[in-house]
Amino acid sequence: xxFRRLPAILPMYLQAAVSTRPRHPAPDTxxxxxxxxxxxxxxxxxHIRRFARLVGxxxxxxxxxTYPQILAAPLHLAMFTAPQxxxxxxxxxxxxxxxTIEEPIDIAAPLTLQTSLAEGEESVRGRQLVMTTIAAIxxxxxxxxxAGLLARFANPAGRDKRARRRIRTSxxxxxxxxxVGANTGRRYARASGDYNPIHLSTISAxxxxxxxxxxxxxxxxxxxxxxxxxxxAAANIEVEFRRPLLMPAxxxxxxxxxxxxxxxxxxxxxxxxxxxxxxxxxx
Numbered sequence: 001x002x003f004r005r006l007p008a009i010l011p012m013y014l015q016a017a018v019s020t021r022p023r024h025p026a027p028d029t030x031x032x033x034x035x036x037x038x039x040x041x042x043x044x045x046x047h048i049r050r051f052a053r054l055v056g057x058x059x060x061x062x063x064x065x066t067y068p069q070i071l072a073a074p075l076h077l078a079m080f081t082a083p084q085x086x087x088x089x090x091x092x093x094x095x096x097x098x099x100t101i102e103e104p105i106d107i108a109a110p111l112t113l114q115t116s117l118a119e120g121e122e123s124v125r126g127r128q129l130v131m132t133t134i135a136a137i138x139x140x141x142x143x144x145x146x147a148g149l150l151a152r153f154a155n156p157a158g159r160d161k162r163a164r165r166r167i168r169t170s171x172x173x174x175x176x177x178x179x180v181g182a183n184t185g186r187r188y189a190r191a192s193g194d195y196n197p198i199h200l201s202t203i204s205a206x207x208x209x210x211x212x213x214x215x216x217x218x219x220x221x222x223x224x225x226x227x228x229x230x231x232x233a234a235a236n237i238e239v240e241f242r243r244p245l246l247m248p249a250x251x252x253x254x255x256x257x258x259x260x261x262x263x264x265x266x267x268x269x270x271x272x273x274x275x276x277x278x279x280x281x282x283x
Contacts, residue, residue, distance in 0.1 A: 001036040001078055010195060012077040016089050017197070017207065019081075023091030024154035025127045031119040032084045036075040040110040047193075048107045054191040055219070056226025063105040065237060066222040068113070068135040068143045069097075070192045075115040076131060085117075087151050090198075090208045092129070094217045096148040099237040100282060105135070105142055112136045126152035167240055167276045169264045172254035176227045177268055180215055180249045188219045215245035220275055224265050227253040232281040239277035 025031075048067060051057075057064040080089035105111075113135055120128035128150055135143040185199035197204035198214055205213045221239050225231065245251065250268040265274045 001034075001075075001082065003036070003038045003075070003078070006038055006041065006071075006074040007078055009074045009077055009193065012074070012081045013195060013197060015081050016077075019088045019090075021086060021088040023088045023151075023209075025087055025151050027153070029086055029127060031086070031127055031129065033119075034079040034082055034084060034117045036078045036115045038072075038075060038113040040112045041071070042110055043108045045107055047191075051191045054187060055222035057222070058226070059104075061107055063107050063109075064222060065099055065101060065225050065231065065235070066218050068105075068111060069099070069133055069145045069147075070194060070218060071111065072113045072115055072133045072135075073192075073194045075113060076117075076133075079115065079117045079131075091151060093150045093152065094147060094241055095128075095150050096238075096240045097217075097221065098146050098239075099235075100144045101233075101235045101237075102142045102144075102282065104233050105137070109137050112138075120148060123150065125156040126150050167238060167262065167278045169254070169262055169273065169276045171256055171258070172262055172264055173257050174252040174254050175257075176253045178223065178251050178253065180245065180247050180251055182213070182248045184215060184219065184247055185213050188216055192216075192219075194218075212246040215247055215249075217241050217275070220245060220265055221277070224253050224263055224275070224277070228255060228260075228263060228279070230260060231279060234282035236280045236282055237277065238279075239275050241275050242273045245274045 048063065051067060052064050055064060079085060116132045118130050120130040128148065131147040131149060133145045134141050189195045189200060198208050198210050199216045200213060202213050251274065252266050252268050254264045254266055256262045261279050264276045266272060
């Protein structure tokens with residue numbers, strides 16, 4: 001699929017909401033490889049600055065680290081709602097994300113977006129998917145992300161024998177406390193353009209099988225990155241999402257004061273991590 005301009009996202013959410021496709025895959029469900037691209041997109045600098053303010057990004061003329069993935073959300077949803085995709089995307093869980101920034105991206109730079117969706121590693125819990133997003137300036141790739149996703153089986157056979165790689169979070173200290181209001185999902189939707197109903201309100205989340213509205217994982221990551229003092233100009237960012245963040249909540253951003261790199265977002269009362277991550281310099 002190729003788009004000269006990004007497709008409207010709300011009709012695709014409505015399509016997903018009324019879809020009769022199964023939310024849970026069968027063991028023999030075939031996941032095809034899908035692609036979606038967009039021609040060079042003129043930067044909406046005002047939109048980018050609003051997003052940057054919301055997540056605490058402090059570098060005025062540099063694109064926030066997570067923004068290309070947010071920009072590509074309509075392409076992602078176009079793949080999930082394509083006739084070839086066999087599942088209802090509302091049942092898919094975001095497990096992990098890696099972002100590689102090759103160089104700082106000027107907020108006014110036009111970006112070409114390339115996305116793909118394919119089956120990932122085997123899992124006894126469901127079908128794992130890998131969603132890849134590449135942003136390029138001209139012919140030069142400057143940003144890449146891989147999102148690890150899971151479409152759960154209706155009756156999982158247990159847990160995977162090979163444990164997920166643990167990101168080091170020992171020794172992290174709280175550097176900022178954030179009150180996550182019940183309206184955080186709606187504010188993020190206005191700033192990002194991503195109006196996924198499970199993040200907007202408890203009422204809309206229940207329509208998709210969730211008891212409460214859940215903070216967007218990419219909001220959580222962007223907000224944490226906005227609290228960190230130094231991110232290398234060329235950086236690799238890895239994050240694993242541990243549990244859903246139900247709104248409202250009070251959370252702490254934690255980082256390593258001695259050896260910068262590790263970070264976490266954790267519950268201010270229980271100390272349980274919502275996400276854990278690591279930043280390293282691309283050499």
